[in-house]
Amino acid sequence: METIEEFRALINGTLKECVKCKVIQDTMKDFYVGNGNVCKSCKKKVEADRKPSLYGLTEIKLKQMLTEQDNKCAICEVEFKVFITKKGYKRVSYHIDHDHDCCIGKGSCGKCVRGLLCNACNTGLGMYLRLMAHKEALDGYLSREYSK
Secondary structure, rough: OOOOHHHHHOOOOOEOOOOOOOOEEHHHEEEOOOOOOEEHHHHHHHHHOOOOHHHHHHHHHHHHHHHHOOOOOOOOOOOOOOEEEEOOEEOEEEEEOOOOEEEEEEEEOOOOOEEEEEHHHHHHHHHHHHHHHHHHHHHHHHHHOOOO
16 A cells, blocks of 8 residues: 555545456446456456457357357356346356467467366366376375374
């Protein structure tokens, strides 16, 4: 906190910290009303992450993938949903999965896209792959004796 005025503004609710970027910003100017604690800048980055072009896909290829998967998660087969936010934005419940060994981080070349996943399977797959990198240690941990 730089000044006592900034501290007062934070206490009064005219400033708040974005949970993503950790920057303290003006509540009225830098945050969407009813959008919790994520600033406009971070919200736009999250929305851009779901754009097919970021993953080397065209809208046509994405629609083809949705059709091939019967509009369901490639792992658990839960049906994807399309919903409209309070602001009127269209949102989808799928994640575009790609091989992070090919393209690290967000986005993809398009050749390593594996399919469309629900949030639970996308998160679970990431955890599974991390655990499998330590399979021997994991097996040892699970097979050890413990007291009841």
